[in-house]
Amino acid sequence: MTPAYLDNNATTAVAPEVLDAMLPFFKERYGNASSMHSFGGDCAQDVAAAREKVAALIGASPDEIIFTSCGTESDGTAIRAALQVNLGKRHIVTSRVEHPAVRALCAWLGERGYRVTEVGVDSEGLLDMAELESALTPDTAVVSIMWANNETGVLFPVERIAEMCRERGILFHTDAVQAVGKIPIDMRKSAVDMLSLSGHKLHAPKGIGALFVRKGTPFEPLMIGGHQERGRRAGTENIAFIVGVGKACELAAATMDKEGTRVKALRDRLEGGLLKTVPESRRNGHKTQRLPNTTNIGFRYVEGEAILLLLDREGICASSGSACTSGSLQPSHVLSAMGVPMDYKQSATRFSLSRYTTDTDIDRTLKAMPRIVKRLRQISPFTPAGAAP
C-alpha cells in the first residue's frame, strides 16, 4: 500500500513534471552554463528561465534570486552577509521558535561575541510583537524571523516586522521555506530584505535552495570562488536542480489557489476529526493564523515516538515534537516556547499535507489514530482510571 504521506513539512514528493524537466540535464545536456561553447552555454538560458519562475512565485525580479544548495545555506548566507556589511553592530534579533538553520547559527554567533535576543511567542505560537519592537536597538545588525513555523504552521507578521526594521535601518531576513508555495508572497509589496526558500519543501528535490536579496541590499557572499550567481554564490551552477526548482515554483504558482483551498479543507477535516474522536487531545498553534497544510495535535498521557511507530506500521507518515524523536532528549523547543503543557508536548504529533494528499490518506489517519492512542493509553501509567479511552 502506498503510504499516507503526511510529513510534507519535512520534505515533499518530487513532482513528476519537475523530474521530467530535470532529466535532460543529466543526459544529453550535461554542459557547464559558463562555457563559451553553445553546448554548455545554452544551458545558461535554462538557468535564466528557472530564475524567472522562482522570482515570479514570490513577486521578485530575477536578479534578486541567488541559487543555493538548500534552505540552511540560504539562511546562513543571509545572516552572515548582514553581519559582514554591518561590522560595527553586534546584536542579532531572532525568535525562540526558529528552525535550527537559524537558531543554531545564532547560538554559535552568540558564543563568538554577538548578543542574541530571542523573541518569545504566546501560548498559541504568535510572536510577541511588543517584545520584538523593544528588542530593536541601534546596535542591531539583523533581524531574522521565520515566515511560517515548521512545527505548528503558525504564521508571523513578517511584512510588519520588515517595515519596523526598515524604519530603523536594520536588515531583515525571513526563513520562508515553509511558506513559499503554500501562501501568496509578494516581495514587491513588502520591505523584506532577504528571504530563504528551499526546493524540497515545494516538490523539487533535496539539494537546491534560493535566497532572495532585494536589489540595493548590501551583501557579502558566503561561498567565494567563481563568478557564478553574479559573484554572490560561487560554485558551478547545479543546472538540473535549478531547472527543477524553477519548474516546482511554476507549478506552485499555478496550483496555489485551488490546492490551498482543497488542502486546507482536508487539514481541517483531519484536525476536527481527531480532536472530536480522541478525548483529551488539543491543537498546538493558532487556529487561523496558520499555514493551510499543517496541524499539530497533542494527545494526553502518551508519548510521540510510540505514536509514530504505530502509525508507521499502518503506512502513515507523520512527525513528532517528543523528546524521544529529537535525539536531543529535550522535547520540541517550539512547543516549549509556547508553554504547551508537558503531557501534550511529549505526544505532539504533526501532520503536514500537500497537494498530493488524498481523501483516502485523511480517512486512513482518522481511522488509525483513535485506536493507536487508545492502545498506548492502556499501557501508560498516567492514564487515570476511568478516563475515556
Added chain:
Amino acid sequence: MWDYSEKLKDHFYNPRNVGKIENADGVGEVGSLACGDALTLYLKVNKDGIVEDAKFQTFGCGSAIASASALTEMIIGKPLAEAEKVTNQDIAEFLEGLPREKMHCSVMGREALEAAIANYRGEKPTEHDAGEVVCMCFGVTDNEIRRVVRENRLTTVEEVTNFTKAGGGCGGCRDRIQELINEVAAAARAEPRKPLTNLQKIKLIEEVIDREIRPSLQADGGDIELIDVDGNRVVVALRGACAKCLSAEFTLAGFVEAKLREFVDPALVLEEVQR
C-alpha cells in the same frame, strides 16, 4: 529513524504483561512526564520468594515500552535473589541490542526493578540511590552516574547521557559528569587485582589491545600483533606504518606498555620482536 532490532519491535508492537497487579507485593515507580518516560512495575512474589507475576505500565517511546516488556519476561518465574541481579545490559541483550541513545530505557527498567524489590522488602525506594543530584534537568544523582559508569564501563560524557539522560538538558552538569567518570576510572585502577591465570592474562591483554591500543595505531596506518606472553613478559610486533616509524620506541614504551600496565598488570614488561 532508530535502528531497532526485530526483537525490540516485537516487544513494542506486542508488549507482554501490560497492566496493573491489584494488591501487588512490590511496586516500583521511576521516571516522570517531564523526563519523557516513566515506568511502573508491579511484582507478585510467592511465599517461596519466586516472582510469580510481573506487570508494567510505561509512558514512553518504543524502546521504553519494549524494555519494560522484556524485563517482565526476564524475571517472571525467577527467585527474587536471581531476579534482582538483572542489569541494564541484560535487558539490552535480551532485546538484541538497543541504540546507544536509547540505553537509558534499559537503565529505567533496572531502576524500576530495584524500586519494586525495595518496596517489597519494605525499604524506602529513595534510600537506594540517594546521593547528590547532579543533573537538575533529569534529576540524576552522582551515585546513579557512578554506578552506570562502572557497570557499563563508560568513558565519555556523551555515553553517560545516553545511559542516564544526565547532561542531555541544559548541559550545565557536563563538567561534573566528567569528574565522576574520572573518579570511577581512578578507583578502578586503584582496586587491587586478583592474580590472573596465564590464560586469563592473555585474554585480558588481547582485549586491552583491541579496545585501547589497536584503534589508535590503525588510525595512523599501523597495527600491532601479540606474539607471546611469558609471565610478565609481553612480546609484540608492530606492523604497517608503525613498523617503520621512527617514534615506534616511544609508542611502545609510552603508549602500549602504559595501557597494558594500566588495564592488566603494573608489573608487565613489553618487548618488541623485529620482523
